Amino acid sequence: MEDKYLSVTALTKYIKKKFDVDQHLNQIWLKGEISNFKHHSRGHMYMTIKDNNASIRAVMFQSQNQSLRFRPENGMKILLSGNISVFESQGQYQLYIQEMQPDGVGALHLAFEQLKEKLSLEGLFDQEYKKSIPKYPNKIAVLTSPTGAAIRDIISTIERRYSIVEILIIPVLVQGKQAINSIVDGISKANQMKSIDLIILGRGGGSLEELWSFNEEAVARAIFKSEIPIISAVGHETDITISDMVSDLRAPTPTAAAELAVPSKIELLETIQKLDKFLSNRLLYRMERAREKLISLENSYVFKYPERLVEEKEQRFDGGVLDKLSKQMQYIITTKKEQYSFLHQHFHHFNPMNQIEKNEEEIYQLMKRLGRANIQQMNNKRKEFTKMLSQLDLLNPTRIMSRGYSITYQENKSILKSVKDTKIDSSIIVRLSDGSLECTIDQIREEDPNE
Structure with a gap:
């Protein structure tokens, strides 16, 4: 059983x-x-x-x-x-x-959304972590396939816009399972080169499967940890990858990445020309205002005879102020003596001489202190005047003219400011630093001051 x-x-x-x-x-x-x-x-x-x-x-x-x-x-x-x-x-x-x-929903789309949500919560897409792109990079590392169309577009665009920049090609795989480690290693290699100012990471267009290497978490974290700014340019304008989101700047195409990476030399030259024109016009304007001011000061007594003005001030100070103070002190002493003499005549027991001698000593010390203060004040005034004199000397028209400038007068002695104020065969006087020239106008050429 x-x-x-x-x-x-x-x-x-x-x-x-x-x-x-x-x-x-x-x-x-x-x-x-x-x-x-x-x-x-x-x-x-x-x-x-x-x-x-x-x-x-x-x-x-x-x-x-x-x-x-x-x-x-x-x-x-x-x-x-x-x-x-x-x-x-x-x-x-x-x-x-x-x-x-x-x-x-497809597995790739779901994986994309899951990783996007995870990295977003960790802050990898936050603007505060985005590094600024240098305006004038010296050396750019390009991480892409060395045989694809993307590398040709990037190189040709950079050379056309800003040919002085140095381009370093770091070949990486951009498709398949091995592309993940290849891209991560390429970013690490670029960061080990301290001379690199900017990284461009990208490839041409393709399907979601072909672009999937740029949606991998390892690649996203490598981009985020990079100390060098990264421009991501993956696929076409409508393709958005995780790499685009975590990079410091997203470009719609590899060509656009090159345009964002470097300035245009044509635009730079135009800017320089505008600034040069502005500075030239500004300098001419300030020189004209300074010339008019100098001409107005040319016949002034201060400008012609600065030494005499200093001597006059010193003489007035020495002869006027000190004499006046001395007379005031002498008047005080005399008045005190008369008062004490009166007291001595009427009050024989009172002896004022000791008090007089004491007052005279105090007055003497006060005069010494006053004298030192006056000398110090005079020295300060002399230094201040010397400084002003030096500044006036810088504005001296003859000194300016010694550097090659001149002043042109019309026959009526007025300053000639424009070619429109004269005509052919007119006489003019050109004043230089060491003399003047009498000239006759043979030809007049008008120019636009803004060109």
Whole structure:
């Protein structure tokens, strides 16, 4: 009788064999919703696939799930394929997932949105972390395929706009699984070169799959950690990648990246010419105002005889102020003596001489102090006047004319300011630093002062 009874193990193996040989269960396609999702530390994914009326346990081993572009989550509706078998140790049938993709949206689009949300929450797209692009870079590193159209567009555009910049090509893969490490290593290599001012990272257009290397988390973090500013130019204008979002500046195309990286030499030359014209006109204007001011001062007494003015001031100070102070002091002494003499005549017991001598000593000390103060004040005034005299000397028209300038007068002695104020055969006088010239006008040429 005991031979009729099966062990649990034998029954489970029998059932498992039935599942494994059933062609309908070896390859099935299933749709449902993920619940009880768990990503084990060993890499395997465990979950339950359910619909409104039933559920089935499922597992996706690391060898299959490492190729997933997205991250499975509870509540996500999915499409999957795999096979049904029995997990012997628990005697439970389950689904072994081989492939899986989101239901209703592509895996790449979902992976893009998931990574975008993750990096956004970490602040990798925030404007405060964006580095400024140098206006006049000396050396630019270009990270792209050395054989693609993008490199030709970038080089030709930079050479046309700003040929003095140095271009360093760092070849990287821009498509496929190996492109991720290639781009990360290229960014690291550029940052090790301290002479690099700017990095351009990009490639030409392509499908989402072809551009996917620029949507990888490792590439995004390498861009964010770069100490050198990076301009991202991936695909066409409508293509937006994670690399574009994390870079310091996004360009719609590789050609546009080159235009954003360097200034236009034609525009720079035009700006320089405008500034040169403005400065020239401003200088001429200030020189004309200074010349008019000098002419107005030319016949002044101060300008012609500055030394006499100094001597006169000193003489007035020495002869006037000091004499006046001395007379005031002498008057005080005389008045005091008369008062004490009166007191001595009427009051014999009173002896004022001691007080007089004391007052005379005080007055003497006061006069010495006054004399030193006057000398100090006079020295200060002399220094101040000398400084003013030096400044006036800088405005001396003869000194300016010694550098090659001149003043032109008409016959009526008025200053000639414009060619329109004279005519051919008119006489003019050109005054130089060491004399003057009497001239006759043979030819008149008008010029636009703004050119």
